[in-house]
Amino acid sequence: MIEVSQLTRVFRTYKKRPGFWGGVRGLFKRDFEETAAAKDISFTIAEGEFVGFLGPNGAGKTTTLKMLAGLIYPTSGTARVAGYDPTKRENAYRRLFALVLGQKNQLWWDLPAIESFHLLRAIYSIPAAEFKATLDELVTLLDVEKKLNVMVRELSLGERMKMELIAALLHRPRVLFLDEPTIGLDVVSQKNVRQFLREYNRKHRVTILLTSHYMADIKELCERVIVIHKGSKIYDGALDRLEAGSGxxxxxxxxxxxxxxxxxxxxxxxxxxxxxxxxxxxxxxxxxxxxxxxxxxxxxxxxxxxxxxxxxxxxxxxxxxxxxx
Ligand SMILES: Nc1ncnc2c1ncn2[C@@H]1O[C@H](COP(=O)(O)OP(=O)(O)OP(=O)(O)O)[C@@H](O)[C@H]1O
Ligand SMILES: [Mg+2]
Missing domain, CATH: 3.30.70 (Alpha-Beta Plaits)
Incomplete structure (x- = not known):
């Protein structure tokens, strides 16, 4: 379902020299600093797999997920998701995946969630009956019936994250890129979201790549983990095997x-x-x-x-x- 081959992304940032004269010099000769946020990353993920994507801050997880979602371009290397090249940003591909960024709000802040959902229905032209069935299922699973008409900015963090997940799943994507979907949630909400993700993955056989700094998420959800460090892949395999060394x-x-x-x-x-x-x-x-x-x-x-x-x-x-x- 996902095939990544030698995916590399280098960010070039302008490095300003200190002080006034440094700034003046920078007008004539720019110094750039290059960061390889992802270096030659390769892996394949089969349909229905739920894979944990681990690494310390700045390892390149979000960068990799954004490349898979077609939000940023790789410097070199290729990615294929269900046969699509994410860089082409085809509409058919947009319908196939969803990206959830726990650190970022994707819903309209000043609208009740239900109105955002209706907007998404229009954007993805989801047939009314299908929309209703999907929404009912998700709302029940996540237990947010009573919060649908509340302005998003008035929701608690946990409620908002649940709404973000619903928004991401309304068009029934086959592939999910989840970037820290439980960040900042209390233990009970984290557990609810985990339980939801596990059930959803089993029931619909969606392919999921999940990043989280909470090891409980990874332990409960993923049999396989890919670990990256400073942009490079350093482990890809069973979580059991990783633990076995210390077990x-x-x-x-x-x-x-x-x-x-x-x-x-x-x-x-x-x-x-x-x-x-x-x-x-x-x-x-x-x-x-x-x-x-x-x-x-x-x-x-x-x-x-x-x-x-x-x-x-x-x-x-x-x-x-x-x-x-
Ligand atoms: N737009 C950008 N411009 C320049 N550098 C960037 C940009 N985006 C990311 N980087 C750099 O790329 C590296 C990887 O960042 P990335 O956000 O992918 O890390 P991460 O693994 O998601 O970390 P975290 O766990 O903190 O979310 C970091 O060194 C970061 O500073
Ligand atoms: Mg990140």
Whole structure:
């Protein structure tokens, strides 16, 4: 459904020299700085797949999604979505996909959502019966019946995001590019949106590429993730496999009373351990098979006030992946 081959986008920004004379010089000789927001990115996504698109701030996720949506042109490389070349901006392609930008409002601010929906119906010339059926389904799934007539600017963030999703789905796109659709939402709203996306993906077999900084979104929705870092793809595969590397390790968190100095006797045994600057807790990462031995060691030799054992969270796994680059 989606085929991306060596997609690259370089942004050229004018770099102003400091001070007045710097500005004057800039009139004659411009200095440009080039940022490769996406570098040789290639992947393919099959119909109905729900893929997570991960990377730290500035990695190039939004840039890539915008290229897939035909909003910006690649510097080189190609993309094909359902056989269409997004750069051609054909009407048939516009009907096939939707892009939701969590950071940006796409609905008319001073209109109730329902009026925006009717405008979209006209823009996409959706037949009345089909429009009604789709709208009813989406409104019920997202539970926003009572908010349809409220001015968008008066909606809560979560309600507005639900309306944005409805607006994006009214024309029944086959491909969805979701850029942080849960950003800023409280945990309950995040959960609602996630649940909706999962059901919608299963029921209609739409292909979804999702970016989110909330690992709960990715864990619950995506079996496969593509990770990019500084514009380049650094991982593409099962989320399980990414976690597996760390899944065999556990994190032991100990809290020591008083000044909580790390007992010297521990140091030789515990190897990879560090004190969390914020909480003062000692965090020790151990292979799962050493868990019992190391915990016993800690409990029997140190003045431990509290101890917890956790799996290494996905956030840490991903952070380690970035650091290793
Ligand atoms: N229009 C633009 N002009 C110049 N540089 C840009 C432009 N858009 C993006 N960039 C740069 O390209 C890089 C990638 O940006 P992008 O928005 O794709 O990152 P992102 O992965 O979506 O990050 P975030 O998680 O913060 O949303 C950044 O260094 C950014 O500053
Ligand atoms: Mg972004």
């Amino acid at each position: 065999s390790r556990k994190k032991i968190i100990t809290f020591l009373p008083g000044d909580g100095a790390f007992p010297e006797t521990w140091r030789s045994h515990l190897g990879e351990s560090k004190r969390d600057a914020e909480t003062g807790k000692f965090i020790v990462r151990v292979p799962a098979e050493n868990l019992i031995a190391v915990s016993q060691e800690i409990l029997s030799t140190g003045p431990v006030a509290d101890i917890t054992i956790e799996d290494i969270p996905l956030e840490d796994v991903i952070a380690e992946l970035f650091q290793s680059r």
